Amino acid sequence: MFLRGAFRALALNRNLTPIAVRTFASKQREVPALTCDRYPVQRGSFAELTDDDVAVFRGILGGADTSRVLTAADEVQDYNIDYLRSVRGYGRVVLKPRTTAEVAELLRYCNERRLAVCPQGGNTGLVGGSVPVFDEVVLSLQLMDTIERIDEYSGIVVCQAGCVLATLEEQVGARGLVMPLDLGAKGSCHIGGNVSTNAGGLRLVRYGNLHGSVLGVEAVTAEGRVLDLMSNFKKDNTGYHLKHLFIGSEGTLGIITRLSMFCPTASRSVNVAFLGLHSYDDVKRTFLAAKRGLGEVLSSCEMIDAASLDSCTRFFGLQSPIDKYPFYMLIETSGSDAGHDE
Amino acid sequence: MFLRGAFRALALNRNLTPIAVRTFASKQREVPALTCDRYPVQRGSFAELTDDDVAVFRGILGGADTSRVLTAADEVQDYNIDYLRSVRGYGRVVLKPRTTAEVAELLRYCNERRLAVCPQGGNTGLVGGSVPVFDEVVLSLQLMDTIERIDEYSGIVVCQAGCVLATLEEQVGARGLVMPLDLGAKGSCHIGGNVSTNAGGLRLVRYGNLHGSVLGVEAVTAEGRVLDLMSNFKKDNTGYHLKHLFIGSEGTLGIITRLSMFCPTASRSVNVAFLGLHSYDDVKRTFLAAKRGLGEVLSSCEMIDAASLDSCTRFFGLQSPIDKYPFYMLIETSGSDAGHDE
Numbered sequence: 281m282f283l284r285g286a287f288r289a290l291a292l293n294r295n296l297t298p299i300a301v302r303t304f305a306s307k308q309r310e311v312p313a314l315t316c317d318r319y320p321v322q323r324g325s326f327a328e329l330t331d332d333d334v335a336v337f338r339g340i341l342g343g344a345d346t347s348r349v350l351t352a353a354d355e356v357q358d359y360n361i362d363y364l365r366s367v368r369g370y371g372r373v374v375l376k377p378r379t380t381a382e383v384a385e386l387l388r389y390c391n392e393r394r395l396a397v398c399p400q401g402g403n404t405g406l407v408g409g410s411v412p413v414f415d416e417v418v419l420s421l422q423l424m425d426t427i428e429r430i431d432e433y434s435g436i437v438v439c440q441a442g443c444v445l446a447t448l449e450e451q452v453g454a455r456g457l458v459m460p461l462d463l464g465a466k467g468s469c470h471i472g473g474n475v476s477t478n479a480g481g482l483r484l485v486r487y488g489n490l491h492g493s494v495l496g497v498e499a500v501t502a503e504g505r506v507l508d509l510m511s512n513f514k515k516d517n518t519g520y521h522l523k524h525l526f527i528g529s530e531g532t533l534g535i536i537t538r539l540s541m542f543c544p545t546a547s548r549s550v551n552v553a554f555l556g557l558h559s560y561d562d563v564k565r566t567f568l569a570a571k572r573g574l575g576e577v578l579s580s581c582e583m584i585d586a587a588s589l590d591s592c593t594r595f596f597g598l599q600s601p602i603d604k605y606p607f608y609m610l611i612e613t614s615g616s617d618a619g620h621d622e
Numbered sequence: 623m624f625l626r627g628a629f630r631a632l633a634l635n636r637n638l639t640p641i642a643v644r645t646f647a648s649k650q651r652e653v654p655a656l657t658c659d660r661y662p663v664q665r666g667s668f669a670e671l672t673d674d675d676v677a678v679f680r681g682i683l684g685g686a687d688t689s690r691v692l693t694a695a696d697e698v699q700d701y702n703i704d705y706l707r708s709v710r711g712y713g714r715v716v717l718k719p720r721t722t723a724e725v726a727e728l729l730r731y732c733n734e735r736r737l738a739v740c741p742q743g744g745n746t747g748l749v750g751g752s753v754p755v756f757d758e759v760v761l762s763l764q765l766m767d768t769i770e771r772i773d774e775y776s777g778i779v780v781c782q783a784g785c786v787l788a789t790l791e792e793q794v795g796a797r798g799l800v801m802p803l804d805l806g807a808k809g810s811c812h813i814g815g816n817v818s819t820n821a822g823g824l825r826l827v828r829y830g831n832l833h834g835s836v837l838g839v840e841a842v843t844a845e846g847r848v849l850d851l852m853s854n855f856k857k858d859n860t861g862y863h864l865k866h867l868f869i870g871s872e873g874t875l876g877i878i879t880r881l882s883m884f885c886p887t888a889s890r891s892v893n894v895a896f897l898g899l900h901s902y903d904d905v906k907r908t909f910l911a912a913k914r915g916l917g918e919v920l921s922s923c924e925m926i927d928a929a930s931l932d933s934c935t936r937f938f939g940l941q942s943p944i945d946k947y948p949f950y951m952l953i954e955t956s957g958s959d960a961g962h963d964e
Contacts, residue, residue, distance in 0.1 A: 433910060456914060478863075491866060492834020520875075521820075524833060524866030533862075542830075545913045568775060571887045572798060576918040576957055615918055 311357075315367040315413050323414045326396040329372050333393060337375055340385050348423065350374040359400060359418045362408045363465075369412025371398065376423045380498060380506055380537040383419070387535070388504025390417060397502075399531040401473025402444065404465035409530060410473070421472055424537065430455055436495060438510075438540040441472025457543040460487035472536045478528030486579040486614070487544055490527050497523045498538035510540055547579070547614030556605030563607050570611055580612035653699075657709040657755050665756045668738040671714050675735060679717055682727050690765065692716040701742060701760045704750045705807075711754025713740065718765045722840060722848055722879040725761070729877070730846025732759060739844075741873040743815025744786065746807035751872060752815070763814055766879065772797055778837060780852075780882040783814025799885040802829035814878045820870030828921040828956070829886055832869050839865045840880035852882055889921070889956030898947030905949050912953055922954035 315321065334351060341348040350356055351373050360369045377383045390397050398416035412418060421442035429438040432455040439448065445466040449459045461474060463481035473479075475497065478490055487493060496510035509523040526536055557563050563583050570581055586606050593600055602608075657663065676693060683690040692698055693715050702711045719725045732739050740758035754760060763784035771780040774797040779790065787808040791801045803816060805823035815821075817839065820832055829835060838852035851865040868878055899905050905925050912923055928948050935942055944950075 433906060435913075488830050488834040491863065492830040519870075521833065521866050521870055524863050527863060528860075529862055547918065564775060571777075576889065 309365065312361060312365045312368045315369060315408070318367075321413055324396065325394075327394040329395060329415065329417065333389075333395065334373055336389055337373065337386065340382060340389070341375060341377060348376040348378070350376075356418075359403065359420060360411050362406075362411045363404050364406055364408075367408035367411060367413075369398070369414060369416065371412035371414075371416050371418045374418040374420055376420050378423045380500065383424075383500045383535055383537050384504045384506050386419060386504075387500055387502060391503045399476075399535045401442065401470035401476070402465065402468045404469040405473070405477065409477070419535065421470055421535075421537075424472075427451055428538075430457070430543075432456060435543045435545065436540055437543055438538070439471065440538050441470060441475070441536045443471045445469050445471055445474060452543045453546060456546050458546040459483075459543055460493040460541070461490065471539065471541070475527055475539055476530050476536055482580050482582070482612075491524055493542050494523065494527055494539060495542055496540045497526050497536050499526050499534040499536045501534040506537075507534065510538065547577075550579075550612065550614045552613075553609075553611045554601055555609045555611065556602045557607040557609060558605065560607060563609060566609055566611075574611075574613050577613040577615035578611070579614040580610065582610045584608040584610065651707065654703060654707045654710045657711060657750070660709075663755055666738065667736075669736040671737060671757065671759065675731075675737065676715055678731055679715065679728065682724060682731070683717060683719060690718040690720070692718075698760070701745065701762060702753050704748075704753045705746050706748055706750075709750035709753060709755075711740070711756060711758065713754035713756075713758050713760045716760040716762055718762050720765045722842060725766075725842045725877055725879050726846045726848050728761060728846075729842055729844055733845045741818075741877045743784065743812035743818070744807065744810045746811040747815070747819065751819070761877065763812055763877075763879075766814075767812075769793055770880075772799070772885075774798060777885045777887065778882055779885055780880070781813065782880050783812060783817075783878045785813045787811050787813055787816060794885045795888060798888050800888040801825075801885055802835040802883070803832065813881065813883070817869055817881055818872050818878055824922050824924070824954075833866055835884050836865065836869055836881060837884055838882045839868050839878050841868050841876040841878045843876040848879075849876065852880065889919075892921075892954065892956045894955075895951075895953045896943055897951045897953065898944045899949040899951060900947065902949060905951060908951055908953075916953075916955050919955040919957035920953070921956040922952065924952045926950040926952065 316323070334349065337349045338344055338346050350359075356372060356374055359374045360371050361367075375386055377386060387397065389395075396412075396414070396416040398410075398412045398418050400410050400418050400420045403410045421440075424440040424442035425444065425447070427437065427439045427443060427448065429436075430452055431437075435457055437448065437452055437457075445459065445461070445463070448471055449462070449466065452459060460483060461479060461481040462483045463469065463474075463479055469479075474481075475490055475494055480489065498510050499507045501507065507522070509526070511523075525533055555566065557566060567581060570578055584607070586604065586608075589600060589608055592598065600608075658665070676691065679691045680686055680688050692701075698714060698716055701716045702713050703709075717728055719728060729739065731737075738756070738758040740752075740754045740760050742752050742760050742762045745752045763782075766782040766784035767786065767789070769779065769781045769785060769790065771778075772794055773779075777799055779794055779799075781790065787801065787803070787805070790813055791804070791808065794801060802825060803821060803823040804825045805811065805816075805821055811821075816823075817832055817836055822831065840852050841849045843849065849864070851868070853865075867875055897908065899908060909923060912920055926949070928946065928950075931942060931950055934940065942950075
């Protein structure tokens with residue numbers, strides 16, 4: 281509940297529309313069935329959490345009266361249910377480290393005790409991957425939200441994995457830069473989760489995927505070993521590029537705790553066109569024409585079919601700006617010169 | 623010698639200036655000392671090549687009278703000396719497979735026999751990494767130069783690793799696309815070598831590094847296993863991204879045999895500015911101004927110091943277009959609209 285409040289506050293502070301922020305699951309709505317009751321899944325042979333384990337966690341995260349170890353059922357529930365309310369785990373404890381060293385110590389202990397761990401970022405995923413399936417310990421990166429450095433010359437930002445994407449966007453934007461990815465959940469998703477899931481998003485057509493943008497990661501493996509794969513050099517081509525294994529591996533190889541990312545220069549002029557098209561062939565033709573005619577200023581090119589648009593306009597009570605067509609396209613350009621727009 | 627001829631022909635056919643083509647070492651010039659005589663290096667405990675091995679290689683590569691197994695000393699020598707003529711190995715055989723299956727069969731055999739292998743692309747590297755140190759078997763990808771597919775909609779090219787960069791550039795250029803990398807050796811370097819060494823090149827500032835551009839690779843490991851890590855989907859974010867381990871691993875994990883790469887849309891208008899600057903601070907200021915003012919059309923931004931420019935003009939008998947300065951910058955823009963130039 282306090283989380284929902286926090287995210288609301290965040291939304292208001294940043295002038296984001298409520299739609300852009302995915303809040304944690306609301307308690308007013310029905311609690312979904314347990315994942316293990318709905319699906320034929322089998323718990324691995326992991327240990328069960330004891331009070332002694334919780335005491336150790338408290339010791340690592342600030343002592344007996346810490347607020348960084350949650351065990352109250354109503355507090356823990358939010359971390360067990362995904363955004364779509366389609367799955368639910370029954371994890372009994374949520375851990376909130378602030379530093380890489382704390383993450384390492386927690387994982388080392390869990391590994392020795394054979395306690396299963398579910399790393400969690402903004403819990404905005406739509407495929408149920410961010411919550412426990414059974415009783416995994418939830419390791420939330422919410423408090424690891426320090427932006428360490430933004431270099432306007434090189435365009436490089438270095439930050440902890442729990443930074444919210446929209447916060448980063450705001451901070452790098454103030455220095456004339458832009459985050460190379462943008463997606464619907466930006467008001468609450470974490471950059472660490474974006475990288476761990478190799479999120480694509482709306483700017484992929486312009487700035488490429490995260491394998492090109494992420495310059496380095498720091499990650500902690502399951503046995504608590506810290507891997508320093510950080511680099512602040514865009515042309516770095518020394519050694520094996522192990523950081524790429526962590527991009528998209530969804531926490532299975534370790535937890536990303538810090539990262540450095542290249543941010544392109546922000547565009548001063550942004551234009552959006554929304555088109556209706558008669559056929560899929562027209563969509564293809566328009567795509568090619570946009571690539572060729574708009575070239576380097578083309579920043580986004582998305583196709584929407586009639587059924588998708590209908591369900592969006594109905595669900596959100598909106599009205600389409602143009603008449604009915606079987607296909608629609610959203611084309612965004614962003615350039616440095618407003619006079620160069622069509 | 624036939625190679626030198628071939629590359630010359632290539633240069634003339636494609637209207638490349640001779641400077642753009644790095645030919646194989648000329649026999650007219652002095653033969654460098656053996657690497658193992660010049661440096662304190664120790665040969666590993668590998669087997670020595672026998673006539674039986676050569677017979678097996680001939681069997682794999684087209685039978686007894688094959689032209690794809692070189693053993694004549696003067697033919698093999700070209701593959702033992704690097705472009706800068708700074709190192710020399712004494713490999714006794716050069717193998718020229720045409721297919722991935724042949725590469726796999728050759729590596730499987732060499733692994734069983736414990737014969738060391740040196741994979742070789744265009745042999746244009748400047749650090750001696752492309753030639754044997756001792757008597758390694760040279761596996762040249764020269765004949766694996768098939769371009770399988772160029773898709774002008776998606777901008778994806780699929781080709782064998784031995785394709786020459788300039789050939790690819792010409793072929794994708796004919797379809798309105800551009801290779802995302804460009805470098806001095808393009809007239810003879812292979813795309814497989816570019817990827818294996820994670821070559822940066824002149825277009826990195828615009829199109830990012832190869833981790834972003836390479837969509838998939840097919841590679842053969844030392845024991846002859848073919849890894850299919852091909853993908854033709856720019857947004858592919860499934861599974862572990864093992865292909866990135868091969869980008870920049872310089873043949874140590876296996877030999878890249880095929881790859882797919884994303885090629886951006888070619889720019890219609892290219893402009894180059896060559897500036898003289900009074901200080902390094904001015905260089906930094908100009909870099910930032912170029913990034914902000916030129917934004918998305920900035921395609922290249924290189925700094926040259928006075929000593930480098932002097933040695934270039936002297937060596938090539940050229941004249942600098944501007945007076946003497948301590949620093950120079952080469953700034954290239956490429957955009958879709960010529961009217962938008964300064």
